[in-house]
Amino acid sequence: MIDKSLITGSTTTLILKLLEEQDMYGYQMIETLAKKSDDTFHLKAGTLYPILHNLEKEGMVEAYEEKAEGAKIRKYYHLTSKGRKLLKGKQQEWMEYTAAVNKVLNGGVSVALI
Amino acid sequence: MLPSSDEITRYSTTVCEQVRWKKAHPGIAKEIEDHLCDQRDYYLSEGEEEETATEKAILQMGDPVSVGLELDKTYKPKPQWILILLTVTLMLVGTGARYFIDSSEASLRNFSIVPHIIAIAIFFAAYFLDFTTLAKYPKAGYSLILLLSMVGLALGPEVNGRAWFAFAGFAVSLSYLALIFPLTYSLLIYSMRNKGTKGLLLCVIGYVPYGIILLLVPSITGFVFYTFSAFILLFVTVRRGWFGGSKKTGLLMVLIPAALGAISMISIFLLQPYRLQRLTILLDPSSDPRGYQTTVIRDLISGAVFIGKGTIPQQYESTVLLMPGIDTDQILTLLIHNYGWIVFIGITLLFIVFSILGFKYVSKQRSVLGFLVSLSILLIFVMQTVSYIAGNLGYGLLTQLSLPLVSYGRSALLLNAGLIGIMLSVFRTGDVVQDGGQPYVKDGSFISYENGKLIINLKG
Numbered sequence: 001m002i003d004k005s006l007i008t009g010s011t012t013t014l015i016l017k018l019l020e021e022q023d024m025y026g027y028q029m030i031e032t033l034a035k036k037s038d039d040t041f042h043l044k045a046g047t048l049y050p051i052l053h054n055l056e057k058e059g060m061v062e063a064y065e066e067k068a069e070g071a072k073i074r075k076y077y078h079l080t081s082k083g084r085k086l087l088k089g090k091q092q093e094w095m096e097y098t099a100a101v102n103k104v105l106n107g108g109v110s111v112a113l114i
Numbered sequence: 115m116l117p118s119s120d121e122i123t124r125y126s127t128t129v130c131e132q133v134r135w136k137k138a139h140p141g142i143a144k145e146i147e148d149h150l151c152d153q154r155d156y157y158l159s160e161g162e163e164e165e166t167a168t169e170k171a172i173l174q175m176g177d178p179v180s181v182g183l184e185l186d187k188t189y190k191p192k193p194q195w196i197l198i199l200l201t202v203t204l205m206l207v208g209t210g211a212r213y214f215i216d217s218s219e220a221s222l223r224n225f226s227i228v229p230h231i232i233a234i235a236i237f238f239a240a241y242f243l244d245f246t247t248l249a250k251y252p253k254a255g256y257s258l259i260l261l262l263s264m265v266g267l268a269l270g271p272e273v274n275g276r277a278w279f280a281f282a283g284f285a286v287s288l289s290y291l292a293l294i295f296p297l298t299y300s301l302l303i304y305s306m307r308n309k310g311t312k313g314l315l316l317c318v319i320g321y322v323p324y325g326i327i328l329l330l331v332p333s334i335t336g337f338v339f340y341t342f343s344a345f346i347l348l349f350v351t352v353r354r355g356w357f358g359g360s361k362k363t364g365l366l367m368v369l370i371p372a373a374l375g376a377i378s379m380i381s382i383f384l385l386q387p388y389r390l391q392r393l394t395i396l397l398d399p400s401s402d403p404r405g406y407q408t409t410v411i412r413d414l415i416s417g418a419v420f421i422g423k424g425t426i427p428q429q430y431e432s433t434v435l436l437m438p439g440i441d442t443d444q445i446l447t448l449l450i451h452n453y454g455w456i457v458f459i460g461i462t463l464l465f466i467v468f469s470i471l472g473f474k475y476v477s478k479q480r481s482v483l484g485f486l487v488s489l490s491i492l493l494i495f496v497m498q499t500v501s502y503i504a505g506n507l508g509y510g511l512l513t514q515l516s517l518p519l520v521s522y523g524r525s526a527l528l529l530n531a532g533l534i535g536i537m538l539s540v541f542r543t544g545d546v547v548q549d550g551g552q553p554y555v556k557d558g559s560f561i562s563y564e565n566g567k568l569i570i571n572l573k574g
Contacts (some may be wrong), residue, residue, distance in 0.1 A: 026145065027152040045149050046176025049142075050184035057188050057545065062480070065548075075145050 011043065012051055013094060016079060016087040019061060025074040026052065052077060060086050121168050122150045125178050132182025137244070138189040138546040150175060189546065194538045197475075198241070200468045201519065201534055205234060207461060208520040208527065211449070215441045215522060229524045233531040240535025246547055248536075249483050252301035256320065259298045263291050263327045277331045286525035288327075289515060292336025293498075293529050295324045296343035296490035297536075303351050304483055307549065308358040314367050317348060321371040329378060334389070335501065335512040341375035343493045347486060356482055396511060410434055411444060412508035414451045421454040442522035443514065446506035461520065465499050472496075475541040484544035491537040495530070 018029050018036075026048055033041045055061045060083035067073045079087070126143040133142060150171045157167035175181065209230045216225035248255060266279035266288055277288040302320045306313030321344045328337040345368065351357070352364035383390050391402060399405030399412065410430070418424035426432055435441075441448065449457045472492040479485035495518050502517040504510045516526035518534070 025148075027149050044176045045146075045153070045174060046178075046181035046184075049145065049149075050181065050188065053142075053185060054188045056480075059478075072148065074148070 010094065011047060012055070013087065013090040014041065014043075015048070015051060015055070016060070016083055016090065019077055019079040020084065020087060023076045023078045025076050028074075029077075055083065059083075119151075121172065122147050122154070125150065125172055125175070128178035129182040129185065132179055133186045133189050135186075135189045135191060135546065137191075137543055138185075141546060141548050142185060142189075146175070146181075191542050192545070194241075194541050197468065197471060197538050197541065200464055200471075201237060201531075201538070202234070204464055204468070204519040205230065205237075205531070207464070211445050211520060212522060215445070218441065229527060233519075233527050236528055237531040237535040240532045241538050241542065243536065243539055245487060245536050245539045245543070246483065248297075248301060248487065249304055249550065252305035256298045256302040259291075259294060260323055260327070263288065263324075266291075267327060267330055276333065284525075288331045289333035289336045290525055290529055291324075291331070292328055292333060292339045292515065293494050293526070293533060295328070295336075295340045296347065296494050297487065297533065299324060299340075299344055300347050300486040300490040303347055303356070304486055304549075307356055307482070310357055310359040311363060311367070314348075314352065314357045314359075314364055318367055318370045321348075322374065325371075325375065325378065329382070333513075333515075334379075334382065335515055337375070337378070338512060339494060339497045339515070341371060342497065343490055345372045345375070346493060347490055350489070351482065351486065354482060354485075392511065396509060399508075407437070407440075408508050410437065410440075411447050411506070414447055415508060418450045419454050421456050424451045424454070426451075444506055445517065445521050446503065447508075450506075462503065465503075469496050469499070472537070479540065479544050481544060481547040481549050483549055484540045484547050488537045488540040488544070491533045495534065495537075498530075 014033060015029065018024060018032055024032065026045065030043050030045060030048060033043055052061065056063055056077070059080060061077045062080055063075050063077050065073050066076050126146045129146055130139040130143055133139060150168075153171035153174055154164075154167045157170050158164060162170065209227070212230075213225050267277050270277050270279040270288065272278070273285075273287070279286050279288055299320065303317050306317055309316070321341075324340060324344075325337060328340055348368045348371065349365070352361060352368055355361060357364055391404070395402050395405040395408060399408040413427045413430070414424070414434075417427050426434060435448070435451075446458055446461065449461070469492070472488075472495070476485060476488045476492055479488060498515050498518050501510060501512050502514040502521060505512075505514040506517075514521075516523055516530070518530040519527060
């Protein structure tokens with residue numbers, strides 16, 4: 001189990017990253033995130049929606065309703081170009097941060113991340 | 115409905131209770147309930163009992179109070195301070211201008227502050243009004259306005275060749291219907307979500323009656339304003355995919371009202387050739403006796419200074435300023451003459467800033483309802499302003515309707531105050547507005563698999 005505070009800081013980035021690939025509705029995002037992270041990230045829905053709604057307010061994502069394959073009407077979220085820029089920045093920030101943490105953990109030796 | 119739905123509703127109610135802005139509640143509740151149902155169904159498919167499945171789903175969502183409190187931070191109406199300030203400033207300019215006209219020696223009228231107070235009251239009432247009420251009966255709204263204008267046209271007296279509507283000592287020129295038509299027409303468009311080509315065709319047909327009314331008034335300016343607004347509104351909605359179906363066919367169909375409008379205008383010019391002379395008068399006002407007013411306006415303006423009172427050109431006597439209608443229809447010309455260009459620049463700047471901010475906020479509207487309502491009002495606002503300013507500088511091709519909130523005329527003042535109030539109400543609360551009607555159905559496959567369920571779509 002990973003410390004929660006580690007996840008909280010990067011939730012927004014993870015949500016944006018999910019939407020970069022395709023438009024999704026809330027439930028789908030949580031499922032996909034769990035699947036993609038080999039069940040490491042079990043994002044609580046109660047955390048997800050306030051973040052999503054705030055991203056929508058800031059114009060990073062757009063919401064629209066659509067009846068997809070099932071009978072239910074879902075509220076889908078779509079990443080805007082503004083949101084893409086934010087994701088890029090956040091990814092960069094994350095890379096720099098993890099590189100620095102790794103460097104310290106490795107006793108001052110910089111290692112390749114990937 | 116499953117009995118566990120009660121638990122879910124109770125949860126979403128607790129979440130919503132934390133969000134102070136009530137208008138946001140339905141959207142939040144629906145999304146949360148949908149999510150909980152999905153989660154519960156998942157646990158059910160895993161073999162859990164219904165009660166346990168619901169409990170687990172709720173547990174997964176987290177504490178409803180803290181979720182609600184988090185959401186509350188996001189949901190706040192956006193007070194439109196700058197636009198309110200601009201509106202009130204324009205109203206004050208209008209009050210000042212009216213005082214200036216009514217208290218002049220030549221005026222037979224008495225200045226009254228009452229209409230201005232009513233206008234500001236109407237503005238704020240509309241600002242705090244829930245504009246989505248307009249969308250509850252869109253077709254009825256469209257038809258009611260059509261019926262009222264038909265009655266007005268049939269019963270109203272004719273003043274200076276134009277139809278008026280008189281009621282209880284209050285008379286209003288039916289030309290001003292052009293200010294309301296785009297709004298009610300936009301509601302008709304709104305009601306046609308995903309109705310495909312048929313819906314779009316109904317909108318195209320719906321354009322016609324209002325157009326005919328304006329031609330019967332007759333108000334060519336109103337007709338042009340309305341046709342232009344209808345065209346823009348249809349164009350942007352088709353582009354947004356509002357009607358569903360092919361966008362290409364849609365865009366071609368949008369050209370129909372534009373073509374009908376153009377054909378009407380050409381017919382009018384062929385039937386009433388004197389209207390074309392307006393163009394020749396503009397090019398050379400002295401060539402025609404009817405160009406006298408235009409000549410006076412241009413001469414007065416050429417004698418104006420930057421700050422202070424301008425000179426009246428020699429060929430005129432000072433009584434030229436008493437020309438009929440000049441004090442009511444040429445308020446900007448008179449202000450330029452009396453106080454200099456600086457006043458004109460100041461007033462025009464107010465209008466420019468108002469319009470730019472308006473377009474910025476219109477483009478940010480997420481719901482089609484908010485977008486259409488605010489755009490229909492803003493378009494009419496801008497067109498009135500541009501044509502009035504052009505006319506007051508001596509270059510008006512169309513007869514001017516009014517300079518919103520500023521020019522003389524109670525009906526126009528009250529109508530514009532109400533419309534601008536509605537537009538600002540959209541900017542204030544548009545963020546949480548959700549479009550009604552059936553959402554677009556993606557061409558799903560006949561058989562699909564979702565959340566552990568095999569779905570066979572018999573409807574196709």
